[in-house]
Amino acid sequence: MKNLKKILALALSLLMVLPILAGCSAKNTPRADEPLGKDLTNEQKFAEHVTLTWCFPDARGAGDFTEWDRIVAAINEITEREINATINIEVIPLGEYTEKMSLKYAANERWDVAFCGTQWNPYSNAVSQKVLEPLTKEYLETYMPETMDTMNAKYFDALTIGGGLYGIPLQQIYVRQNGIRFEVDWFEELNVDWETIEATIDPNTPLESLEVFFEYLLMNNYNECFFGADDKLMENTSSFMGFDNLISTNFPGAIRVSDGTCTVINQYETEEFKYIASLMKKWHDAGYFSDAALNGGQANSYYELEYGESRHPVSLEPVVKPGGDAMASMKAQYGITIKTIPIGNAVLTTSSVAQTAMVVSRNAEYPGRALAFIELLNTNEELLNLICYGQEGVDWTWEDEENKVMNLDDSAYPGNEPFFVGNTFLSYYVDDSMIGCWEETKQINENAELSPLYGFTFDASSVRSQMAAINANLDAHLEPVLCGMGNGTVDDAIAELNQYLYDNGLQVILDEMQRQVNEWLASKQ
Amino acid sequence: MNNKNLKIKRFFKKIDVVNLFIHLFFIVISLAILYPFISMLSVSLLSEKELLQEGYSVWPKNPTGEAYEAVFKNFQPIAKALLTSLMVCVATTLLTVMLNAMYAYAVSRPTFSARRIINFVLLFTMFFGGGASASYIVNVSWLNLKNNLLILIVPGTMGAMSVIIIRSFFQGLPYGLVESAKLDGASEYQIFFQIMLPLSTPALGTIAISAFIGSWNSYYAPMMYFDYGKATTLSLYLQRLLQHMEQYKNSASLTGTLADVPSASMAMAVACITVLPMVLVFPWFQKYFVKGMAIGAVKA
Numbered sequence: 018m019k020n021l022k023k024i025l026a027l028a029l030s031l032l033m034v035l036p037i038l039a040g041c042s043a044k045n046t047p048r049a050d051e052p053l054g055k056d057l058t059n060e061q062k063f064a065e066h067v068t069l070t071w072c073f074p075d076a077r078g079a080g081d082f083t084e085w086d087r088i089v090a091a092i093n094e095i096t097e098r099e100i101n102a103t104i105n106i107e108v109i110p111l112g113e114y115t116e117k118m119s120l121k122y123a124a125n126e127r128w129d130v131a132f133c134g135t136q137w138n139p140y141s142n143a144v145s146q147k148v149l150e151p152l153t154k155e156y157l158e159t160y161m162p163e164t165m166d167t168m169n170a171k172y173f174d175a176l177t178i179g180g181g182l183y184g185i186p187l188q189q190i191y192v193r194q195n196g197i198r199f200e201v202d203w204f205e206e207l208n209v210d211w212e213t214i215e216a217t218i219d220p221n222t223p224l225e226s227l228e229v230f231f232e233y234l235l236m237n238n239y240n241e242c243f244f245g246a247d248d249k250l251m252e253n254t255s256s257f258m259g260f261d262n263l264i265s266t267n268f269p270g271a272i273r274v275s276d277g278t279c280t281v282i283n284q285y286e287t288e289e290f291k292y293i294a295s296l297m298k299k300w301h302d303a304g305y306f307s308d309a310a311l312n313g314g315q316a317n318s319y320y321e322l323e324y325g326e327s328r329h330p331v332s333l334e335p336v337v338k339p340g341g342d343a344m345a346s347m348k349a350q351y352g353i354t355i356k357t358i359p360i361g362n363a364v365l366t367t368s369s370v371a372q373t374a375m376v377v378s379r380n381a382e383y384p385g386r387a388l389a390f391i392e393l394l395n396t397n398e399e400l401l402n403l404i405c406y407g408q409e410g411v412d413w414t415w416e417d418e419e420n421k422v423m424n425l426d427d428s429a430y431p432g433n434e435p436f437f438v439g440n441t442f443l444s445y446y447v448d449d450s451m452i453g454c455w456e457e458t459k460q461i462n463e464n465a466e467l468s469p470l471y472g473f474t475f476d477a478s479s480v481r482s483q484m485a486a487i488n489a490n491l492d493a494h495l496e497p498v499l500c501g502m503g504n505g506t507v508d509d510a511i512a513e514l515n516q517y518l519y520d521n522g523l524q525v526i527l528d529e530m531q532r533q534v535n536e537w538l539a540s541k542q
Numbered sequence: 543m544n545n546k547n548l549k550i551k552r553f554f555k556k557i558d559v560v561n562l563f564i565h566l567f568f569i570v571i572s573l574a575i576l577y578p579f580i581s582m583l584s585v586s587l588l589s590e591k592e593l594l595q596e597g598y599s600v601w602p603k604n605p606t607g608e609a610y611e612a613v614f615k616n617f618q619p620i621a622k623a624l625l626t627s628l629m630v631c632v633a634t635t636l637l638t639v640m641l642n643a644m645y646a647y648a649v650s651r652p653t654f655s656a657r658r659i660i661n662f663v664l665l666f667t668m669f670f671g672g673g674a675s676a677s678y679i680v681n682v683s684w685l686n687l688k689n690n691l692l693i694l695i696v697p698g699t700m701g702a703m704s705v706i707i708i709r710s711f712f713q714g715l716p717y718g719l720v721e722s723a724k725l726d727g728a729s730e731y732q733i734f735f736q737i738m739l740p741l742s743t744p745a746l747g748t749i750a751i752s753a754f755i756g757s758w759n760s761y762y763a764p765m766m767y768f769d770y771g772k773a774t775t776l777s778l779y780l781q782r783l784l785q786h787m788e789q790y791k792n793s794a795s796l797t798g799t800l801a802d803v804p805s806a807s808m809a810m811a812v813a814c815i816t817v818l819p820m821v822l823v824f825p826w827f828q829k830y831f832v833k834g835m836a837i838g839a840v841k842a
Contacts, residue, residue, distance in 0.1 A: 078786040080770040081619075108770035112785045120766060123675040124682050431786075 051385040058117045063101040067383045069390055070105045072118060072131035074138075077431040080108030080317050091408055094324075095400045101415065111437075114138055120317035121329040122148040129381040130390055132437055133184055135372045137267075140176065143376065150377040151386045160388035161185070164395045174472040175370035185391050188244065189441035189514065190458050191370045192465040194363040195257040196337035197223060201354045203330040204230070207237055211356060223360045224296055227331055231305045234330065243521065244305045245333050251284075252497040253333035257361030258289035261468040262368070263475045263530050267495060268487070269518055270475075270530050274364050274468050279538060281531040283523060285514055294498050297425050301501030339457040365465040367474055374435045394439030406433045410413050422446045425506045473537045475490055480529050483522030490517065548584035550743070577819075586610070609811035615781065619826045623779035628695045629755045630775060637745050638699045638753035646708035647734055652717070668702040678766065693767045694775070698756065711745035712738060755820060781810040 052061055056207065073177070079085060089106055096102050107128070109117050118138040121128060124382045133140040133149075138404040143149050157165055172191065197218070201211055218226045228279040260271040269283045282291055300306060307327065334527075336358040375394065393400055404424060406413050407430035416424040423445045435444040442455040477484055494517045498510045580600055587605040614620060643665070649657045672680070677697070687693040715738065723733045739746070764778045774782070 075770065081782075081786070085771070110770065110782055110785060113765055117766065120675065126677045126682065289700075474568045 024204065030351050042420055043513075048380050051277060051383060053155050053385070055158050055162070057159060059100075059222050062385070063389070066097075066101050066103070067386050068105055069129040069381075069383065069387055070107055071105050071217065071390070072110050072114075072128050073433075074111045074114045074132045074437050075108045076111045076434050076437055079108075079431050079433050080110070082430050084430070087411075088403065088407060089407045091403055092400065095389065095397065095403070096393065099393055099400075100386060101387050102383075102390060104390065106174045111137065112474075122146050122293070125533070127380055129383070129387045131184075131376055131378070131477055132187075133374045133376045135368050140371050140374055140376070141178065141476070144178045144183050145476065145478060148379055148388075150379045150381060151181045151183055152185070152377065152388070156385055156388055157182075161392040161395075164392050171365075171471075172189075172370050173465075175367045177472065178474050184371075184376040185388075185395070186370050186387065187373040187375060187436055187439060187441070188395065189373060189436045190336060191462045192336075192340040192363045192365055193256045194337050195253055195255070195361055195368045196357040196359045197227065197333040197412070198332050198334045198355055198465050200330050203355050207233065209233070213360065214356075218358050220360075223358065224293075225422060228300075229329060231300070231303070235304075244300060244329060249335065250293065250333070252335045252496075254293050254361075255284075255335075256364055258284070258287075258293065260284050260289070261364065261470050263368045263470075263478065264484075265368075267491065268484070270527060272468075272470055273401065274466070274533070277469060279469050279534050280528055281534060283515070283518065283527060285511060285518065291507065291511060294501075294511060297499060297501035298507050298510075299501070305425075316405050339454040339461070356492045363461060364468050365462070365471060366468040367471055371474070387447065391439075396440070398443045401435060401443045404438050405435050405444055406430070407432060417449060419447070420452045422449050422452065470534065470537075475533060480522075480526045485526050486521040487518060487523065487526075489521075494518075581816075582810050582813050582834060586631075586807050586814050587637065588807050604816055609807035610815075612808050613780070613811050613815065619774070619777070620779060623774045623776045626691070626782045627758060627771055627776040629692060631754050633695045634757040635753045638701070638704065639750050641699050642701065642704040642737060642749055643708050643733070643742070643746060646705045647712055647738060649705070650709045650712035651720075664702045664705055667700075674766075688767055689772045690767075691773060692801065694757070694760065694763055695818055697763075698753070698760070707748060707787050708742065711742050715741055747763055751824065754823060758820060759816075780816060784809055788832060 035320070049065075068171040073080075078086070083089070085108075089104075094328075097106050114132075114137050118131060120126075121140075122143065131142055132138060155296055165512050168188070172186045173182055176186055178377075198463075199211075199214055201214075204210070204214060213246075214230075217229055227244070227457075255262060255266045256274075259274050261274050262268065263281065265271070269285055270281060271284045272279050272281055334357055337357050375391045377391070382386050388428050394404075402409075402423075406425065407428060412428045412430040413423045413425050416422045425447055435441040442459060444455075446452055446454075498505050498507075498514055554587055577600075584600050584605075585600050586609050587607070588599075588745065589606045589608060605616075610734045636756050645660075648654055651657070668723065681687045681693055681697065719737055719741075723737055728736070759777055761777045761781055764773070764775045765781075768774065803815075
């Protein structure tokens with residue numbers, strides 16, 4: 018009986034493992050014989066009609082739109098005309114995207130084109146799981162000629178891992194430069210114009226310069242919370258402090274961009290962080306924002322308390338971009354004007370480029386056609402705007418056709434963010450204040466300073482358990498410090514935070530980071 | 543004076559002091575459990591402005607139904623999701639009760655020689671699960687159950703705990719019942735359906751309510767196994783509604799209409815709507831539930 022039980026237990030365990038092994042097995046779709054060659058015509062390349070499955074991260078609820086089928090039909094009209102392909106759009110709500118894609122990878126499920134990034138469906142994880150098609154020069158030149166011709170080759174370096182390219186970066190603002198965001202209307206009410214604001218901000222100590230405004234608001238009986246403090250402080254000040262983070266802005270492990278030696282540091286032990294944390298403590302104690310910063314991560318502004326709308330006269334921004342969709346949004350929602358002053362240096366980092374990319378499945382039957390579809394999203398203005406804003410004349414009209422400004426006032430179609438779909442620079446402007454901002458953004462990308470670690474991607478596989486231990490309670494230890502509410506003095510609060518990090522294995526992670534950085538630097542020489 | 547003392551003495555004689563403290567203790571505990579539900583209901587009736595200005599309160603000053611209005615704005619999909627949920631819950635409950643009872647009856651019979659092995663197979667699943675990836679691979683790649691409502695019904699029906707509870711109950715019934723029924727010429731099916739099942743309502747009631755609640759609250763399976771727009775259960779629909787609303791609020795080119803949706807009160811309204819059917823169903827099964835759990839606890 019005992020032996021029988023043992024055999025049964027073994028058999029059941031094997032039965033349990035079997036599906037995993039089956040998932041890993043190479044049950045690949047047969048690869049079609051696609052023509053390759055720079056000089057092929059579209060007729061030669063796209064002779065056969067194919068169907069591609071596109072995993073579409075739905076950020077705004079486009080899939081819930083009652084006339085979604087109309088949008089899909091219009092999309093397919095373009096793709097069938099241009100690349101002889103029908104696109105089967107698998108809508109996945111953004112909040113579920115990463116998890117669903119992970120299971121698709123595990124189950125070897127069929128898909129062709131998908132969005133990858135740093136935050137959603139992480140690119141480096143997908144590469145390490147070997148589920149992405151390596152994009153060879155031959156394929157790229159055949160099926161993405163226009164993108165290859167127009168896109169600066171340096172952007173592909175950010176997505177090159179172990180010598181292979183597995184994704185195409187989606188064009189948008191790549192540069193990371195933090196900024197201070199002002200809601201100009203507030204200040205105009207108090208007779209402070211934009212020129213005065215600009216002149217008051219000292220480029221060397223921009224954050225301290227804000228205290229003049231805070232005191233002025235206090236004098237004018239705005240009682241509390243006019244600074245938008247939140248748990249995203251590291252993201253909003255990381256490039257200002259001069260860091261390039263190896264994992265994320267909140268996770269310890271970074272290099273100083275100005276430091277030529279590429280020494281990996283724990284940013285929470287630096288003078289730069291101490292400076293920011295001290296400032297937050299000072300501002301919190303002075304009453305510039307309230308303890309509510311810890312509730313839901315953001316302080317309710319005075320305006321929010323008064324009118325039920327989330328607004329702050331002053332807050333920090335992670336990325337300053339010309340025109341900016343946030344600015345247009347604020348104008349559209351509340352009719353208010355926001356303006357931003359950049360702080361710190363504009364830096365191009367690996368993660369800032371790899372944050373939004375399109376990838377092709379290793380299981381794709383027609384990888385060339387999948388690339389051709391990505392090319393279309395990168396080059397076809399009509400297609401991109403159809404997906405993001407709907408059909409001209411039905412979902413939107415021209416406000417100013419010459420300058421490509423659309424009017425979305427009566428639109429019911431939720432659409433999607435262009436940076437989840439394709440080339441942002443092809444999207445039409447949603448507000449006239451944005452005119453010309455795409456050209457300006459391209460220039461900023463081109464002229465940005467390169468981080469010394471540009472092109473390096475940290476492989477976290479060997480330190481996963483330490484990372485999980487730190488992540489388990491990182492926010493709970495970090496947020497009080499970021500919101501100026503740590504125990505005792507700032508030094509004590511920072512020491513407490515670092516104690517937590519080292520107790521959970523930070524040193525092992527930092528050593529591994531340094532080892533990989535050194536290896537990468539050596540391989541470049 | 544004497545008369546007064548006598549009255550007090552009589553009063554304390556009438557009430558059992560220990561009992562009084564026990565009652566007070568449980569009243570306090572019940573209020574502590576009830577309080578979050580009352581707050582949930584009251585916050586769902588608050589306007590966003592009142593919520594921000596006054597904070598959370600048990601009695602809203604100006605109750606408003608705007609959060610419920612926002613949830614029920616699109617009635618058709620919510621009604622469809624509700625129907626799907628009900629259908630899945632009822633099917634899961636019926637199937638769970640029937641399959642587990644049949645399994646439990648077989649392994650409860652001392653004359654069934656393979657019962658130890660079958661029990662072992664069952665217990666094995668209590669300690670080792672397949673995990674998300676393996677289950678997904680089996681259900682999608684092998685059984686091809688993606689976008690099929692059966693995926694919400696079938697995998698959850700058999701449960702080791704449920705079988706143990708019913709098996710313990712069957713074992714508690716006198717075996718003479720089975721033997722005398724046999725002598726009277728009853729078949730196995732007649733014994734099971736006409737004698738054992740009607741006698742096991744407490745155990746079956748417990749399994750039924752656990753299955754119904756589990757199925758009602760299930761959010762992960764519909765999310766993972768259904769493509770967008772194919773089928774949605776109520777809990778998933780409401781969860782997605784909240785997600786989208788947050789995204790709407792933060793999204794770029796929003797044109798105004800949804801910006802005023804009260805997010806905190808809407809989240810609470812969603813919680814109330816999800817909980818309501820359970821609140822209605824639970825009292826019917828409660829007496830079985832308590833009894834049935836006790837059976838499982840003592841005799842498992």
